[in-house]
Amino acid sequence: MSIASSPRTQAPDAPPTSKVAVIRRRREDRRIWLYVLPVSAVFLFVFIGPLFYTAWTALHETTYYQIGEFSGLNSFVELISDPDLPSSIRTTLVFSLGALIIALPAGLLSGIVLNSLHRFKRSVRSLFLLTWLLSQATAGTIWLWFLNPNFGPATAITKSLGFGPTDVFSSPTTALLAVTLITAWWSYPQAMLLFLGALQTIPEELRESLKVDGGGLWHDFVNITLPFLRNTIVSVVIVLLMLYVQMVTIILVTTRGGPLGATETLSMRVFNQTFNDFNLSGASATAILLFTVNIILTLAAIRFRRKESL
């Protein structure tokens, strides 16, 4: 008995080898650049260009917004040797990780709740999304007013309960806690949306078979939901961390980095150096440091994704 292999047939898409066909393919390849060039131009203009300009500014002396003489790595040396830098880095870490620890589970929980709803889904989703619809400036201002120690509603409540006024922005510790909570409150809907999208891809049959096997909510979460969401969780962590590392507006509106620099993150430091100290060179050096942090976060995410897909 012999096993005869099926006769080899030519693949339907195999390119013809004539000269005309080659020229046609080259023309098509050239047309691709018509689509690639505009995107590349925008990318160069809004990203690469400013990045190089920032690095160039960091390598020069500056007076207000005038670029002066070449000064080499002086700005970076000043940055590294600034006794306030460790404090700014520490504040950035506490703020970013603190907001993440709150926003991530809040977003996941909201996503699970929304995904489980069968009635009033749109209304509930709109409610959850409300904070995200506010601009950062509006969100910060609302809380600044609410927590005002002289005339804010929070003070009225605490005074009626026999406590003192809500003075959260006057103390370094409470000010940092306040901006962290406000930022988490404003940003958790972004996590919720990402999780909701991922939750909707989980096959319903898996849940049904778990129910048949007698599994409860916890088993459902640990054995089905979490494994399916692993990639999404990493993506959400990276997205939120990058958002928090670059956060300026909420801090600017509420505390401007005070009191005593307690809420001055690296981003806030860049703002203060640029617009209060008029130290464009120093601010550029700090911005390059921030960019490096963002690159590290992105590379970590890409590496994790690659490992998962192997």
Added chain:
Amino acid sequence: MIKKRWRFAVALAAAASLLATGCSGSASESEGPVTLTYWDFLDPSQDNPRAKALKENLANFEAANPDIKVELAVVSLGDMLNRLPQAAAAGQAPDVFKMFTPQVPQMAAAGAYSPLPAAASEITDWLRPIDTLAGPDGQVAVPYEYRTCAFYYNEKVLKQLGVEVPKTYDEVVTVAGKAAKAGVTGFGTGFSDADNSAIIATFFDCFMSQVDQPIWNAEGKADFATEKGIEFGNFLADLRDAGALASSVTSDTYGTVADGLANGTVAMTVLGTERIVTMASQNPDVKWTSLPTASTGDDTGATIGWTLGIGADSEHADAAWKFIEYMTGPKAAAVMATGGEVPTRAATYEEPFFSTPEAKTVNKIAEYVKSNSEPHTYADNWIAVATGLSQAGQDLYLNKKSGSDFITSAQDAANK
């Protein structure tokens, strides 16, 4: 074929829009009506005397000069200090802008001003010398209104405490301590830098004038950490120790303290004279008097106030000067005085308004500014001085630093 025509049409549309964008900026503005861009922190749509006066003056100027339109942009002082140097560097400074006296040299150093035209020197009846409003290239601004510091107190609170109005800063501490025990903020001030440290910086400016302590030395370096300067720090430290500062002092601003005074939760404070008219209408219990005296026994503060100047590279410098001349001139200044602001030129006081009973308060304030304040020069780092004072004040309150530490820390921050 249709695909090719579609692509061609899109490319043509893109090229046309680029061409239009490129052409739009190059139109000549040499003829026709002039539009001046004017940055002011006052919002004419608000319902207060100063805003109403500004609105009236703008309308009157445009009516008298039909070929000049004024486009007002409401910009807070903090934003102005951030945006002006940027705008000037980008060639987009406004034609005219308001600036507070201590910040004029710094904005001049940042290139935000055009020098005033020769016509500016024809005005010689300024009530105070104006050579302090200069930059590297000469005179850059003229005074729009004058103010100085005054001591405000809640007469009702002091009566309830059974105390007289304090005459020295030591007496202020004593009375403030008693007021704090009675449940109000004994002395209102603020260490926030959210409003460019307005309240602490203004108070500091006036106090240094009182004790005759120059803020900068001949080289332009901050040099006020002396025995006289330490007196200011010690006053704040004594207030803290007496429990007389608000618990929110590290985040309180000029506006917060003024609101507290108006609603009766602050017993005493030092604010500018521009609040006298407003405060009288908000709370009749709030009175004002000259500053308490320090060790020198002097109550002469600093003459400060808003100024007007022409923005860098303004294409309408002549029209801009015309506007400034009008706004600081007798007619406009008389309208402005109805809002409680003190005019800066002698000719203004000959206007009929100043002979009416309604002008009694503003005449009194003008007399007070004349007799109880002197202008002085500022270096080009007032923002650093002001921020340093805020930071040092927060440190004094939160970390119980001494008055001496306060003043040294503020000086070091200014010279950083």
